Amino acid sequence: DAGVTQSPTHLIKTRGQQVTLRCSPKSGHDTVSWYQQALGQGPQFIFQYYEEEERQRGNFPDRFSGHQFPNYSSELNVNALLLGDSALYLCASSLESRFEAFFGQGTRLTVV
């Protein structure tokens, strides 16, 4: 089992563009959460998906949206990129919400 895999590992985008990040959960996991980690900070919760629906959402603008597919994989979309969106984006998967969350290696997004 490869664990949680994220793609791409690095990405450079221009202000105003749109980006899609992808996450494949650990085998057997049905819940996917996304976090943003700015430099020098701890991860901040963006949202969580379960059964293809957004179940919880953190304090992020509507420019951040997501999707979960029937195979439990997930995408994070960010529209109208700002310089401040530059960060490491982490995906975490778990079996429902109440069990241990396993993290991916992250996608480093740089907005120029």
Add this chain to the structure above:
Amino acid sequence: AQRVTQPEKLLSVFKGAPVELKCNYSYSGSPELFWYVQYSRQRLQLLLRHISRESIKGFTADLNKGETSFHLKKPFAQEEDSAMYYCALSGRGSTLGRLYFGRGTQLTVWP
């Protein structure tokens, strides 16, 4: 509001010395507390959670509800303990599974 505070951004100790990484939290209710660790060039991984009361790699953490603290301790630090440590909490009910992280403490253990 939920908040996790790790007052030390950097912590250095010598091998064999005791180490304590501090974590304080605020939460209206009974949260679940965790310590996550990130070794160099590795992914974030769970070190321990308070409900399991385990000792992992010699680390322990006791939940003190009166002081709202969940400090991580190890009596004899090893060089391989050098890593970034994050304290995190998860709420119950509708916020179950959502993790609130502190900013992290970078631990360096010198030989």
